[in-house]
Amino acid sequence: MPSHQVAGPSPAQGSPALREMEPKDQQLMGLVIALLLSYPQVALRIRPLNAAELEEGATVIAHKVGDQVVVLMDPNEDPEDPLRAHRSRERTFIFDTVFDQQASQEDVYCATIQHLVEGVISGYNATVFAYGPSGAGKTHTMLGMDAEPGIYLQTLTDLFQAIEKTRDNMDYSVSISYLEIYNEVIRDLLNPSSGFLDLREDSKGSIQIAGITEVSTSNAQEIMQLLTRGNRQRTQEPTATNKTSSRSHAVLQVTVHQQSRSTDLAEEARLGRLFMVDLAGSERACQTQNRGKRMKEGAHINRSLLALGNCINALSEKGGSRAQYVNFRDSKLTRLLKDALGGNSRTVMIAHISPASTSFEESRTTLLYAYRAKNIKTRVKRNLLNVSYRIAQYTDVISDLRREIEHLKSKIEKQEKKKSESGVPDVQVTITPHDTEEDSRLQMNKIRAQLIGAFKEQMEMRHSLVELENTNIELHMDMSRHLLTIADWEREKTHHHVPRDKGDPEKDEEPADADGAEGESVEPHEVVLAREEVGLLLAEQRKTSALKAGLEQRLAHAKQKASQMEKLLPEQVTSEDQREVLRLLCRAHELEVENTELQANSLYWKNLLCQKDFVIQRYHQHRLLCEQVIQEQRQLMQDSGIQVPESLDKQYRLYSQEQSEGTLDRLLLLHSVMSGPLRVSPACQSSPTTPAPGSGHSQPLPSVALRPVCAEPQAGDSGRFQDEASPPWALMDMAWPEIVEEKPSSLNMKSLLSKVYPPAGLELGTLWPAGEAGSLALSTQVLKEMALGTKSIALIAASRRSKAQDWEGNKEATLDSRDLKPNTTPDPTLADRSWPHEKLQPHSVEHLVDSQLPPAHLQQSKSPGKSFLPAVPVASKIKPSLSFHTDENTLHVPEVSFTFPSAMWQSSTGPSRPPLLPRDIRGSTESGGPHHSPLPPSNPRKLRDGSAKRPRRPK
Ligand SMILES: Nc1ncnc2c1ncn2[C@@H]1O[C@H](COP(=O)(O)OP(=O)(O)OP(=O)(O)O)[C@@H](O)[C@H]1O
Known part of the structure; x- marks a missing residue:
């Protein structure tokens, strides 16, 4: 196993707490931390020169030195030329392992991946990705050829052999999926006819691909046949650098599910996942000479690799993912590899380069990229699955129940089958008179089984609804982001056109667009992509809405079923023991519902915050536009000599x-x-x-x-x-x-x-x-300055408004005086609004400042003009009104209407609570719906009637 050497102190050395420990304890703690924190292993493979490169007369510039060092010579360096002699970009890089032309596929496998196999079987995640420019040998390493099989086959062979060794004690199931990400869409390579697949993040934050084909098998050769077939479906095109260039990222996912054969319920199940990713080649447009479709593919490839690079940069910053925001959302690739890069996964990157002098730039960039990846720090933990409904203190009771449930399950299934065949609705509990104790027991078992079934069904649906809501949020955030990009461009475009309008002959001559289209600038690629994405996202939103509606219907049906049981069960329960058992079941269910409720709640708040950011950004854009308009109008008036x-x-x-x-x-x-x-x-x-x-x-x-x-x-x-x-x-x-x-x-x-x-x-x-953002201490001096700075403006505004008030009072006695007193009596029409921040008492800037200052300062900052300052609600005090979410289609996560007549039954479930998740967030930002604007308009009157009433000039 190769050593994972990383420059700098080990993770265990830095902590002051550790330094105070005994050396022995320090050593132990260091070991534990080292186990938890994992740095990716980064290897480099240099392929042999190919025929085309030899023909071009390329020389070898990448040299392996020892096992870990590579030296990349600058082919442009010329010691004779004084201008170039000191501009050498020769670089030395150190990696965990460096392979040169002589390395076999087996060498690469043994030194990089082999050690991961054991971990995957024990329930850890692992990711291997091949990175490098087009034609550098990524597919060769991953898939290989029949004579020299690559990493895929060697890994799977080892995996199945290791499983075979422990099969006596353990039950394993291994499934694989194989997909490609091409132009930011996901295709199933094992079932290409299934169309584009969706990437979803469940409420626990783990990434899922909806509808992907998972093949269960225990034979490596069988999988290889599938992969070879799948690889033929992969998008490949000839480019200038590679005749069979892969234009997509291919991801092979192997999932190993392991369950002990022992009947001990305390045994956990383990789930290990191994991702093997053959990335599309990084490329430079000028190098590949791609045009049209190829160029668009290239842009997508580069975009996702850039996103990957950004994530790597952010993760490798000092402090890792905790210190810096890591944007995994910029591409499907990074979203899919989120766990692999910044989360719970052991990661190996194999960078590939050509040794040719003609590929110097590509090789240099690849080496820098791979070198950064060495500093990523991930936290690896074993994936232990908890069985639902297993609550420690009830384990014994439930294990008894399980046996009975299993015994009766088949009977119930048969009965249900009969019922559905005979057309009898399934929402019922059959009550039959029971004479003997045995009958009564059987009847009770049946009720229990139905109860558990109904609870499980409901919980599954609730979880799915939370997941769908999560997807909705993601879609909406993506959409907001793209709309901001488009709006930015629209504003930018008008900005460029202004000089022409002014008739500046010099600027008129400047070509606004390369195509010479009259008056129209060519949209940048980013904007074109944003428009395309908006269309796709709308379609996806429609799809998730339809899914959600269907699921909500099914949930309503399940609730109906539970309420029928509510009526029928009390008549069936005879003994105290049986009641106790059912009560425990209800309690377990209640806990699960509460858990889901918490998840949904946190999701809601998270979403609300993200939405707020987008709204602020939109307002900011709008403000910039207004500023531009004002300046240009003013210029126009000056130019035209208007008084x-x-x-x-x-x-x-x-x-x-x-x-x-x-x-x-x-x-x-x-x-x-x-x-x-x-x-x-x-x-x-x-x-x-x-x-x-x-x-x-x-x-x-x-x-x-x-x-x-x-x-x-x-x-x-x-x-x-x-x-x-x-x-x-x-x-x-x-x-x-x-x-x-x-x-x-x-x-x-x-x-x-x-x-x-x-x-x-x-x-x-x-x-x-x-956790202390709320207690941030602003500099007192600066806060005062801020208050005073705005105060002078406020005074001018106050005098202006009072003048306007006089005019209006003289000219129009009918004018509603409310409009001229911005911060006095609240407009009664506001009371109808469901937007809570509009109902808040307005806070002046000084008020905000005062809230940060000690009382002494507070006294000094008072001034008579302060009540005319624009109202700024304190964001931290904003509490969204629940009425906003009380839509009948909203996900009623906390609602469990499972009440039994006796007090004992009632305690098992809570009363209905207000729903938590917003049903349609779009209304808040996109279409001028009810805006939850964190910043109010500077003119308070705008807030009230939407139009800025200006005082008329006296005639
Ligand atoms: N280590 C190696 N030894 C021998 N041949 C190699 C090696 N690496 C790559 N090749 C050959 O180089 C060619 C290009 O390799 P490959 O298709 O694997 O590149 P790639 O990086 O996957 O390119 P792309 O990103 O364009 O798909 C292939 O013909 C392959 O057989």
């Missing part, structure tokens, strides 16, 4: 002042600070993909929230769309063009924080200690 009325001029000045002070950005920041406590709900913390507070993603500011994981934007970094020659990976930066460009300093999270927090040399991460 600006004094009041309007004042407003412009106020506007410019706000612009220069960055007040709105501060408010946005303040909002994000105040909403901190909401973001550290247990639901968020438990999710591996949910970032820690302050990690960037949790902040609603767009530059941080959705920008891909990459280095901090550099000064002068332009976020503008890049020209068409940009490499596909540049697309990720295009998603938020205005953010960097328009407010580089104010919207960068770090710089924002540095404005608000005292610069006491604190690192960003230390400002947001986990």
